Amino acid sequence: MAVPTQTNVSTLIDQYSALFFDSFGVLIDGVDALPGAVDLITRMNDEGTNYFVVTNDASVSLESRVKTFASKGFDIPQDRIINSGSQITGYFTENKVQDAPTVVLGTQDAMDYTTTAGGRLIELGGTEEPDVVVVGHSGPHDWESTLEKLLELFSRRFQQNNPVRLVLPNPDFIYPNGPGNFGFGAAAFVNLLEQALERLHGSHESLLATKLGKPYEPIFAAAVERAGTNHAVMIGDQLETDILGANRVGIDSAVVTTGISRRISPDEFEDVADELTPRYILASLV
Numbered sequence: 001m002a003v004p005t006q007t008n009v010s011t012l013i014d015q016y017s018a019l020f021f022d023s024f025g026v027l028i029d030g031v032d033a034l035p036g037a038v039d040l041i042t043r044m045n046d047e048g049t050n051y052f053v054v055t056n057d058a059s060v061s062l063e064s065r066v067k068t069f070a071s072k073g074f075d076i077p078q079d080r081i082i083n084s085g086s087q088i089t090g091y092f093t094e095n096k097v098q099d100a101p102t103v104v105l106g107t108q109d110a111m112d113y114t115t116t117a118g119g120r121l122i123e124l125g126g127t128e129e130p131d132v133v134v135v136g137h138s139g140p141h142d143w144e145s146t147l148e149k150l151l152e153l154f155s156r157r158f159q160q161n162n163p164v165r166l167v168l169p170n171p172d173f174i175y176p177n178g179p180g181n182f183g184f185g186a187a188a189f190v191n192l193l194e195q196a197l198e199r200l201h202g203s204h205e206s207l208l209a210t211k212l213g214k215p216y217e218p219i220f221a222a223a224v225e226r227a228g229t230n231h232a233v234m235i236g237d238q239l240e241t242d243i244l245g246a247n248r249v250g251i252d253s254a255v256v257t258t259g260i261s262r263r264i265s266p267d268e269f270e271d272v273a274d275e276l277t278p279r280y281i282l283a284s285l286v
């Protein structure tokens with residue numbers, strides 16, 4: 001059984017060729033910077049540390065994210081942010097669906113990521129049917145009626161041997177929304193749709209969403225490519241996204257105890273599966 005060890009961020013900086021940081025729960029709590037985070041980023045900028053923010057965000061543009069970080073005191077250059085919204089481009093290229101009629105459920109920025117990737121945006125329920133549906137953000141939708149429309153569409157097109165592609169850039173099921181508050185992520189709604197489709201048609205790969213963010217491989221592959229090394233450590237707060245994803249792609253990981261995970265000592269990981277167990281525990285970024 002894997003057992004994590006306590007460490008601190010300075011040790012990780014010395015030990016690894018690159019550091020990947022989750023955003024929510026590690027650098028910020030949804031409202032403010034977390035203790036030590038601004039000083040750490042400043043120090044890494046000054047020392048030329050090879051670091052990147054690897055975040056499941058797909059709802060705002062990289063430009064706006066840089067500004068949001070700046071408003072909380074962070075100087076994080078845009079090329080140091082790798083988000084799941086940006087992975088939409090790779091999806092459209094690899095699957096050769098540029099110019100496909102595409103529905104985006106999400107913000108204007110989620111739509112912009114998709115048009116940049118080559119998708120041709122249409123409305124759900126219009127005369128033309130989508131070949132791709134990108135679920136970019138959890139709101140603002142009437143989710144019950146939206147899901148019923150999607151269920152009819154995906155079910156019928158599956159039976160017609162012409163399945164619609166379902167794309168989930170941000171696989172977070174829940175997200176921290178300020179101290180003690182949580183919201184349902186887009187993945188919660190996609191999961192409902194996938195389960196309903198499985199009940200109707202059984203288990204089929206084409207009825208599952210392609211997931212681009214953590215814990216899935218595309219965003220980690222992009223981070224490793226940008227960093228120029230896989231001798232990296234992923235620092236995150238969610239075992240099911242940050243830690244599982246890092247373990248899957250074979251990079252080391254550290255869990256911070258400032259976000260969703262409340263486990264703060266190695267013995268609290270005894271009942272945790274190896275694939276969800278980090279190599280390290282960080283009490284804070286200080």
Ligand SMILES: [Mg+2]
Binds near residue numbers: 023024025238
């Ligand atoms: Mg997080």
